Amino acid sequence: MSKLLELLGADRYLPHAICLTNEPWLISVYMAAHGVTMWAYLTIGWVFMVLDRNPFNQPHLKKLTGAFIVSCGVQHGTMAATYIWGIYRLDVMMVVAMAVISAIVAVLVLQDAFSEA
Secondary structure (H helix, E strand, O other): HHHHHHOOOOOOOOHHHHHOOOOOOHHHHHHHHHHHHHHHHHHHHHHHOOOOHHHOHHHHHHHHHHHHHHHHHHHHHHHHHHHHHHOHHHHHHHHHHHHHHHHHHHHHHHHHHHHHH
8 A cells, every 4th residue: 555655646745634633623524525425426427337327307307416516616616726725614615515415416316216227
């Protein structure tokens, strides 16, 4: 594992947690929200690729997925701005919003996939 971390440059850079040591709750919120978003991406991808389902025939899923994609874009913007201005509190709010929207989409996509099965 140390060779992989070395190859990725981990020995030359500080983790984000260093910037957040004054507010450790932010680390927990970031980790939880990113975990939820990862689950949602994997779940939605699984429904498309493995189950070969397309749940977007339902208008509400199209709109919610659009909101998910927009929230991802906004979150990438706040993440980039955080590198410059250190706006961690705004960034974590966007990460949480993205996680909530993505979880709703993932649950609805799963429900749709298994209701057709």
